[in-house]
Amino acid sequence: MSLKNLLxxxxxxxxxxxxxRAFGIIVxxxxxxxxxxxxxxxxxxxIFINQMMSAYGMSYEDAKAMALALFTIDLDKPLxxxxxxxxxxxxxxxxxxxxxxxxxxxxxxxxxxxxxxxxFSVSISLFSSFLLGITLGMIAAYRRGGIFDRVVSTVAAxxxxxxxxxxGILIVVFIGVRFGxxxxxxxxxxxxxxxxxxxxxxVDVFLHLAAPFTTYxxxxxxxxxxxxxxxTVAVLGEDYVTVARAKGLPEGRIRTQYVGRNAMLPLxxxxxxxxxxxxxxxxxxxxxxxxxxxxxxxxxxxxxxxxTVMQAVFLIITISVVVSNFLADLIYSLIxxxxxxxx
Amino acid sequence: MIELETKGTLTVNEPVISIDNLTVEYVSPxxxxxxxxxxxxxxYRGETLFIVGESGSGKSTLGLAMLNIVPRPGRIAGGSxxxxxxxxxxxxxxxxxxxxxxxxxxxxxxxFQSALNSLNPVLRxxxxxxDTIESHDKHISREEVYEKVRRLLxxxxxxxxxxxxxxxxxxxxxxxxxxxxxxxLLLDPKVLILDEPTTALDLLTxxxxxxxxxxxxxxxxxxxxxxxxxxxxxxxxxxxxxxxxAGKLVELGDVYxxxxxxxxxxxxxxxxTVPKLTSIDEELYPIPGSPPDMANLPPGCKFHPRCPYATRxxxxxxxxxxxxxxxxxxxxxxxxxxxxxxxxx
Numbered sequence: 001m002s003l004k005n006l007l008x009x010x011x012x013x014x015x016x017x018x019x020x021r022a023f024g025i026i027v028x029x030x031x032x033x034x035x036x037x038x039x040x041x042x043x044x045x046x047i048f049i050n051q052m053m054s055a056y057g058m059s060y061e062d063a064k065a066m067a068l069a070l071f072t073i074d075l076d077k078p079l080x081x082x083x084x085x086x087x088x089x090x091x092x093x094x095x096x097x098x099x100x101x102x103x104x105x106x107x108x109x110x111x112x113x114x115x116x117x118x119x120f121s122v123s124i125s126l127f128s129s130f131l132l133g134i135t136l137g138m139i140a141a142y143r144r145g146g147i148f149d150r151v152v153s154t155v156a157a158x159x160x161x162x163x164x165x166x167x168g169i170l171i172v173v174f175i176g177v178r179f180g181x182x183x184x185x186x187x188x189x190x191x192x193x194x195x196x197x198x199x200x201x202x203v204d205v206f207l208h209l210a211a212p213f214t215t216y217x218x219x220x221x222x223x224x225x226x227x228x229x230x231x232t233v234a235v236l237g238e239d240y241v242t243v244a245r246a247k248g249l250p251e252g253r254i255r256t257q258y259v260g261r262n263a264m265l266p267l268x269x270x271x272x273x274x275x276x277x278x279x280x281x282x283x284x285x286x287x288x289x290x291x292x293x294x295x296x297x298x299x300x301x302x303x304x305x306x307x308t309v310m311q312a313v314f315l316i317i318t319i320s321v322v323v324s325n326f327l328a329d330l331i332y333s334l335i336x337x338x339x340x341x342x343x
Numbered sequence: 344m345i346e347l348e349t350k351g352t353l354t355v356n357e358p359v360i361s362i363d364n365l366t367v368e369y370v371s372p373x374x375x376x377x378x379x380x381x382x383x384x385x386x387y388r389g390e391t392l393f394i395v396g397e398s399g400s401g402k403s404t405l406g407l408a409m410l411n412i413v414p415r416p417g418r419i420a421g422g423s424x425x426x427x428x429x430x431x432x433x434x435x436x437x438x439x440x441x442x443x444x445x446x447x448x449x450x451x452x453x454x455f456q457s458a459l460n461s462l463n464p465v466l467r468x469x470x471x472x473x474d475t476i477e478s479h480d481k482h483i484s485r486e487e488v489y490e491k492v493r494r495l496l497x498x499x500x501x502x503x504x505x506x507x508x509x510x511x512x513x514x515x516x517x518x519x520x521x522x523x524x525x526x527x528l529l530l531d532p533k534v535l536i537l538d539e540p541t542t543a544l545d546l547l548t549x550x551x552x553x554x555x556x557x558x559x560x561x562x563x564x565x566x567x568x569x570x571x572x573x574x575x576x577x578x579x580x581x582x583x584x585x586x587x588x589a590g591k592l593v594e595l596g597d598v599y600x601x602x603x604x605x606x607x608x609x610x611x612x613x614x615x616t617v618p619k620l621t622s623i624d625e626e627l628y629p630i631p632g633s634p635p636d637m638a639n640l641p642p643g644c645k646f647h648p649r650c651p652y653a654t655r656x657x658x659x660x661x662x663x664x665x666x667x668x669x670x671x672x673x674x675x676x677x678x679x680x681x682x683x684x685x686x687x688x
Contacts, residue, residue, distance in 0.1 A: 240464070242407070242412060242414060242455070243453075243523075246447055246448065246453050248444045248445060248447035248448040248475075248478060249475070253474065265465075335465070337464070338464060338512045
């Protein structure tokens with residue numbers, strides 16, 4: 001095979017094309033965020049100076065001198081030069097150092113301190129919510145019009161209409177305060193415990209997970225439940241389900257292979273897209289419970305205008321969303337034979 | 344085009360199904376809709392019975408009821424469906440659920456109207472064949488299943504090696520309907536119900552499916568119940584024809600009685616909607632009016648608003664079924680004084 005043909009084969013390959021497009025999206029999205037971040041009013045140095053002035057009564061000049069000594073970033077450079085520097089650093093695998101949240105610490109270290117907690121909490125919550133939603137949705141579809149269906153569908157509609165952080169605040173007020181559980185609603189584990197693989201620490205971690213977990217599941221299960229119910233009702237009306245009954249298949253097999261599999265197909269896409277957001281955390285919920293996650297990191301880095309940390313978090317979110325969409329397409333073509341990867 | 348063929352004469356009149364006073368209703372926001380209103384019917388061993396009627400006449404519901412799989416919100420409100428198989432009399436409506444499951448497909452199988460949607464899109468044809476046998480016979484080996492499936496696919500003129508690996512969407516409509524027919528024959532059922540087996544297909548495919556069905560009738564000699572509005576199919580394959588209107592039988596008889604000597608004005612009108620073989624420019628006569636609203640049926644005979652021969656009595660009292668000969672049944676007040684003639688076709 002000549003080089004030209006080889007090149008054509010590679011360029012014409014579906015996966016290669018998809019990967020190339022995914023890469024393009026990541027480059028475009030991170031470029032746009034780079035500039036938008038810098039268009040926000042104020043900047044990290046101003047905010048630091050203001051903090052120092054109000055907290056320690058420093059003069060503007062002293063605070064500014066301190067900021068310049070502490071921070072390595074030079075915001076007076078032209079934007080395109082800053083951008084060029086950012087890109088070359090990323091290519092070398094260097095995300096820079098935090099400007100103001102924890103000055104001088106490599107951004108990589110800051111992010112890796114928060115990322116595992118988000119991965120842990122959001123993935124557990126997401127899968128629980130998904131499983132709960134599709135199970136209840138399927139039961140409701142089988143008993144549509146009955147008491148179970150009406151109650152569950154109403155509750156689902158109500159809980160998914162309330163924003164997650166509001167549910168979180170309600171939980172803090174009505175459960176945390178009233179039952180004295182507020183200590184378990186702050187952070188990812190109790191202060192004073194050393195992280196490690198020992199029983200007290202693991203128990204403590206799960207106790208701290210309870211409130212954000214409940215909030216996340218409560219605010220998202222309804223969506224899964226309602227769409228699963230709608231899909232199941234539609235599939236139950238399909239002829240192949242009637243045929244399966246006529247064929248004398250056991251009810252369990254009809255439920256899984258005929259109804260369940262077909263009703264779940266459209267939900268896989270939504271699930272895969274949500275998987276991408278596991279990395280971004282749930283900013284508002286993590287904030288209510290001061291949970292040590294990427295969402296909270298994003299929130300504080302925005303408040304402090306910590307450009308480098310913000311860039312890193314947005315980059316992680318962009319990459320994980322793009323990659324999970326890509327995976328969603330691939331997986332979908334595996335589970336639904338009608339969709340072929342091609343062209 | 345109607346063309347009558349010589350039918351094999353039925354010597355034994357041994358019923359295989361007795362349907363007695365069957366009522367099926369659907370509960371809808373507009374009220375209870377009776378799709379089947381007290382149908383009694385015997386199906387004899389080895390015969391080919393056609394149930395014909397317009398859309399909404401309850402004929403498909405009757406077919407589903409024979410397997411007791413009327414989908415919600417429908418339910419069987421009364422009557423019985425007794426199978427006389429292997430010397431036993433079994434009312435499928437009385438069987439425990441698990442026995443019903445085992446009874447279906449093994450004794451009575453069904454080919455459905457929509458060839459395109461009757462197969463599960465995410466399972467290969469082989470898996471859908473295998474799960475059918477496996478759920479009735481746990482001990483059968485894969486080789487035995489394969490042998491059987493291969494034989495049946497040849498019978499419906501399909502290439503097993505190509506079809507079994509395929510997913511439904513990779514097959515054409517005609518192929519899918521053949522697969523359904525093979526699937527229906529998988530457990531050697533005594534009775535095969537075919538609900539509009541050719542309706543969703545194009546003319547050429549219809550023709551070849553019909554050939555397949557004729558072939559099956561000849562080779563397997565099973566009892567077949569066709570549910571259709573395709574009268575030319577009836578003329579070609581039927582031994583007996585039952586005509587349904589608004590959920591009730593209005594006429595039942597052997598195919599010659601129904602085609603040449605109809606006694607019910609509805610059957611008569613139905614025959615006139617079919618083009619004749621002898622002339623091409625003759626006008627067809629559509630039945631005036633439209634099928635009745637099943638949620639709001641007229642009083643008396645349900646056909647009287649569309650019937651040119653209706654009298655006062657027809658709008659007051661619903662006619663009862665009456666046997667004219669041991670094999671010809673009609674439900675019409677005026678069958679005695681009307682002479683309905685159908686010219687030879």
